[in-house]
Amino acid sequence: MHKKLLLIATVLAFALIAAACSSSSEDTTTTAGSTETTAAAGGEATTIDFWVAFSDEARLGFANDRAAEFNEKHPEYNIQVTSFSSYNDVFDAAVLAVDSGEPPALIHFFEAATRQALDAVGSDGAPVFKSVTDAIGGRSEILGEPVVLDDVVDAARNYYTVDGSFYSMPWNTSTTVMFNNMDMLNEAGITEPPATWADVDAACEAVMALADAPKACITWPNHSWFVEQSLGQQGELLANNDNGRTGRATEVYLESDGMMNYINWWKDLNDKGYYTYTGIQRDWDGTSNAYLAGEVAMLVYSSSDTTFFDENADFTNVASFMPRNQDVDYVGNLIGGATIWMLDGMDQTTEDGALAFLNFFSNPENAAAWHKLTGYIPITKSAEALLADEGWYDESPNSKVASDQLAAAKNTPASLGALLGDFVGIRDIITGAIEDILVNDVDVATRLAQANTDANKALTEYESLYGG
Amino acid sequence: MLIGLIVAAILGPLYVWQNNDRPSAKRYGLGSAIAVLGAAVTPIAMGQCAFAAETTGVDHLFAYTLMAGGAWLALIALQSFFDRADGKKSESAAMTGEIRTGGFRMGWWVPWALLSPTLIVLIVFLYLPAIQTFTLSTKLTRLGAPKSVDVCFGNFTELFITDPWKLVAYPLIAVGLIYGARFWMNRSEPGTLSRKGADVATVVAMLSVFVALYAMFSPGGGEQVAYRPVYVTTVIISVGIVAFGMIGGLAVAYLAFRRIRGGSLYRTFLIWPYAISPAVAGVLFFMIFDPTAGIFTHTMSSVFGIDVPNYRHNAFMAQSAIILASGWKILGYNILFYLAGLQTVSHDQIEAALLDGASTWQRFVKIVLPALSPITFFLLVTNLTYAFFEVYATIDFMTKGAPAGKTSVAIYEIIRVGVNNGDLGRGAAQSVLLFAAVIAVTLWQFRTSGSRVSYGGS
Numbered sequence: 059m060h061k062k063l064l065l066i067a068t069v070l071a072f073a074l075i076a077a078a079c080s081s082s083s084e085d086t087t088t089t090a091g092s093t094e095t096t097a098a099a100g101g102e103a104t105t106i107d108f109w110v111a112f113s114d115e116a117r118l119g120f121a122n123d124r125a126a127e128f129n130e131k132h133p134e135y136n137i138q139v140t141s142f143s144s145y146n147d148v149f150d151a152a153v154l155a156v157d158s159g160e161p162p163a164l165i166h167f168f169e170a171a172t173r174q175a176l177d178a179v180g181s182d183g184a185p186v187f188k189s190v191t192d193a194i195g196g197r198s199e200i201l202g203e204p205v206v207l208d209d210v211v212d213a214a215r216n217y218y219t220v221d222g223s224f225y226s227m228p229w230n231t232s233t234t235v236m237f238n239n240m241d242m243l244n245e246a247g248i249t250e251p252p253a254t255w256a257d258v259d260a261a262c263e264a265v266m267a268l269a270d271a272p273k274a275c276i277t278w279p280n281h282s283w284f285v286e287q288s289l290g291q292q293g294e295l296l297a298n299n300d301n302g303r304t305g306r307a308t309e310v311y312l313e314s315d316g317m318m319n320y321i322n323w324w325k326d327l328n329d330k331g332y333y334t335y336t337g338i339q340r341d342w343d344g345t346s347n348a349y350l351a352g353e354v355a356m357l358v359y360s361s362s363d364t365t366f367f368d369e370n371a372d373f374t375n376v377a378s379f380m381p382r383n384q385d386v387d388y389v390g391n392l393i394g395g396a397t398i399w400m401l402d403g404m405d406q407t408t409e410d411g412a413l414a415f416l417n418f419f420s421n422p423e424n425a426a427a428w429h430k431l432t433g434y435i436p437i438t439k440s441a442e443a444l445l446a447d448e449g450w451y452d453e454s455p456n457s458k459v460a461s462d463q464l465a466a467a468k469n470t471p472a473s474l475g476a477l478l479g480d481f482v483g484i485r486d487i488i489t490g491a492i493e494d495i496l497v498n499d500v501d502v503a504t505r506l507a508q509a510n511t512d513a514n515k516a517l518t519e520y521e522s523l524y525g526g
Numbered sequence: 527m528l529i530g531l532i533v534a535a536i537l538g539p540l541y542v543w544q545n546n547d548r549p550s551a552k553r554y555g556l557g558s559a560i561a562v563l564g565a566a567v568t569p570i571a572m573g574q575c576a577f578a579a580e581t582t583g584v585d586h587l588f589a590y591t592l593m594a595g596g597a598w599l600a601l602i603a604l605q606s607f608f609d610r611a612d613g614k615k616s617e618s619a620a621m622t623g624e625i626r627t628g629g630f631r632m633g634w635w636v637p638w639a640l641l642s643p644t645l646i647v648l649i650v651f652l653y654l655p656a657i658q659t660f661t662l663s664t665k666l667t668r669l670g671a672p673k674s675v676d677v678c679f680g681n682f683t684e685l686f687i688t689d690p691w692k693l694v695a696y697p698l699i700a701v702g703l704i705y706g707a708r709f710w711m712n713r714s715e716p717g718t719l720s721r722k723g724a725d726v727a728t729v730v731a732m733l734s735v736f737v738a739l740y741a742m743f744s745p746g747g748g749e750q751v752a753y754r755p756v757y758v759t760t761v762i763i764s765v766g767i768v769a770f771g772m773i774g775g776l777a778v779a780y781l782a783f784r785r786i787r788g789g790s791l792y793r794t795f796l797i798w799p800y801a802i803s804p805a806v807a808g809v810l811f812f813m814i815f816d817p818t819a820g821i822f823t824h825t826m827s828s829v830f831g832i833d834v835p836n837y838r839h840n841a842f843m844a845q846s847a848i849i850l851a852s853g854w855k856i857l858g859y860n861i862l863f864y865l866a867g868l869q870t871v872s873h874d875q876i877e878a879a880l881l882d883g884a885s886t887w888q889r890f891v892k893i894v895l896p897a898l899s900p901i902t903f904f905l906l907v908t909n910l911t912y913a914f915f916e917v918y919a920t921i922d923f924m925t926k927g928a929p930a931g932k933t934s935v936a937i938y939e940i941i942r943v944g945v946n947n948g949d950l951g952r953g954a955a956q957s958v959l960l961f962a963a964v965i966a967v968t969l970w971q972f973r974t975s976g977s978r979v980s981y982g983g984s
Contacts, residue, residue: 337838
């Protein structure tokens with residue numbers, strides 16, 4: 059008897075497998091999520107969910123404080139901040155929430171995934187996000203909050219403008235700068251922070267010749283962002299169709315001259331013992347610790363931690379532009395960071411509340427406070443002016459370096475940075491290749507050729523799902 | 527596909543003939559039909575995609591393997607049905623010494639009703655997601671993508687070499703070696719030179735399985751994914767963790783088992799590492815060995831003037847560090863079980879051996895070890911499962927797969943590809959592969975170790 063049942067169960071299990079496998083590849087059966095939120099009618103505040111990818115006290119705290127201030131100012135709304143551990147977690151959760159019918163209003167998502175966010179659709183096939191510019195629709199203030207979107211600095215505006223529309227509201231925006239331990243450099247007879255690769259080589263030779271030479275001379279995280287920055291400096295494209303800005307990118311160039319120059323220089327520094335690799339990809343903590351501990355004289359890093367280094371370095375810490383290739387004309391560095399995306403499909407009340415909060419969040423006072431807290435650039439021109447009036451830049455000159463570097467960039471597709479599908483996966487391929495080159499001493503050209511094949515395969519696959 | 531079904535129709539009755547005494551024509555017919563049905567399930571479910579025009583030999587190979595698996599499972603189910611009808615005792619009942627399971631008096635549905643809460647939980651949280659994983663593994667898809675593409679076995683075939691004949695030959699050679707060794711073993715007498723040769727052959731045959739798998743996985747290049755390095759890393763780290771965890775666990779347990787002052791307190795502390803999460807273990811060892819902030823590195827350079835190289839730059843050191851951290855974490859668990867096991871070792875036997883003049887080492891090897899074999903067997907399974915599935919956090923904190931993927935084991939790779947890069951299909955395919963590996967390892971362990979495990983009784 060039991061065996062019979064077992065048999066039936068087995069057959070049923072197979073039937074289930076068969077049913078699951080034969081279901082259509084497009085999961086269109088799920089009903090479209092209803093995103094209607096009840097408007098504030100009887101004094102009940104409209105909840106606006108804001109999902110943030112920061113979990114540290116300072117940066118998450120900033121978001122919480124601003125939300126509390128906004129709620130006090132606009133009692134008909136209730137901004138609710140939820141913290142996630144990474145950008146990917148926020149994005150995955152948001153897409154799933156759209157399908158289950160309870161999406162947040164605003165999510166915090168990073169620059170490299172701009173293409174992915176623009177392409178994202180819910181299970182009903184409708185786009186997940188809505189252009190902030192379109193939603194504002196030319197209004198100069200929303201619920202009494204002046205619109206600051208038009209005031210955003212050019213580097214950020216140009217980066218996030220796709221097909222003529224400024225899609226998402228920039229929040230944490232930075233660029234790569236170099237931090238210099240001037241005590242150590244002065245001791246080695248270097249009086250100015252190195253500006254070019256050749257200057258870095260010379261400075262490192264002097265530093266490593268010191269009697270009390272540090273472990274190594276320079277470090278930076280093995281993060282693809284630095285590679286992209288260097289390509290921008292050298293005016294090289296990472297992808298076709300003007301870095302994916304005049305059309306969808308369908309090809310990446312990981313074997314370009316700019317790429318070879320940068321990686322070869324990097325490997326050379328590493329082989330000479332000037333550069334120290336912490337051994338982990340995207341290692342922000344390890345590299346920053348090495349600099350603060352005086353194990354290296356220079357650190358190429360994100361400007362986002364300028365305030366942190368100013369406060370924590372027990373030596374003279376001077377910020378300077380990211381070192382560039384002296385053999386080619388300088389084109390420009392690009393931004394990095396994240397923006398706040400607004401989800402599509404909200405009712406007018408909720409959407410207006412979300413837009414008002416976005417503009418409040420980056421109003422001159424808040425943008426300036428955010429900059430002072432971290433070192434991310436002041437995102438609007440009025441915030442920059444406010445800081446200059448306050449005398450903040452005289453007090454803290456390192457904080458101005460990032461904005462100056464971005465202002466020095468020519469506005470070309472190369473210096474804007476690429477919009478790419480599966481950028482996260484491609485970045486992973488790039489850092490994986492670099493790790494192989496630094497640790498295993500493999501040939502740069504051969505390894506980059508393999509990376510190029512892999513990256514193009516990833517992009518082609520992505521385009522087969524999203525493109526055309 | 528038709529060929530596969532015809533072969534199934536012929537092999538079905540053969541299976542019936544082999545497992546039944548003088549079966550009836552009806553049984554032959556059933557065997558044939560059920561085998562065809564079982565074989566047909568997967569190709570039909572997958573829309574015969576593996577036999578489409580542009581497919582390769584490797585695709586066909588995968589399809590035939592799945593057909594064979596389906597037919598085999600169906601035949602096993604059929605056979606158990608026959609055995610039931612014949613009133614044979616089931617194998618498990620024979621092994622545990624049970625005579626007969628008692629009938630339930632209140633109707634056949636009562637036990638099922640009582641089981642239903644568990645079954646529902648199993649179906650919703652285990653079987654349905656598992657089936658979804660299988661479905662996902664045949665697709666190219668991402669979260670938030672407007673469409674997905676059916677790639678049939680593409681996510682699997684890209685992990686293997688492209689030559690279908692080699693792909694068939696390697697596992698067959700390994701299986702042949704195993705059966706050859708077993709045949710030799712059965713023919714040889716204990717204590718003879720021939721038996722020693724058979725022992726060696728058995729070990730060689732076992733190792734040949736690893737070699738065959740090594741040869742089957744793709745070294746990368748072109749459109750193929752370099753999965754061979756992942757396989758090698760997984761084998762090294764898993765074997766390392768299990769060996770370190772179990773040998774270390776037994777050694778510490780044996781030492782802690784002796785009568786010592788404050789023994790029970792000491793023994794309690796030994797178990798503590800098990801209560802620590804893999805992530806915390808990763809952080810702890812990171813704090814010890816980190817080249818910048820590490821305690822060990824700092825002490826070595828400041829006290830002894832030795833510059834310890836960065837462990838993440840060297841494959842051997844990085845893998846050792848992972849094995850040390852993960853093995854240390856499972857150590858407490860193994861100690862706990864070995865301590866319990868040591869209490870069951872017959873004191874009389876040890877005393878008798880002592881009187882016969884056996885040395886400590888001889889007593890340990892000849893009496894204690896065999897007595898602990900059920901626990902060793904159990905720990906082998908749990909430790910391997912741990913090494914396969916629960917090392918992600920430790921690796922993520924200590925090396926993130928560095929140097930250049932040398933510590934990126936299968937589970938780490940699955941999460942990197944499927945979760946971090948959002949490539950759901952490939953992630954699912956790799957997890958199906960790991961799933962198959964765990965089933966294979968478990969089956970193998972039950973077949974080989976099971977027969978040699980002594981559970982004490984008769």
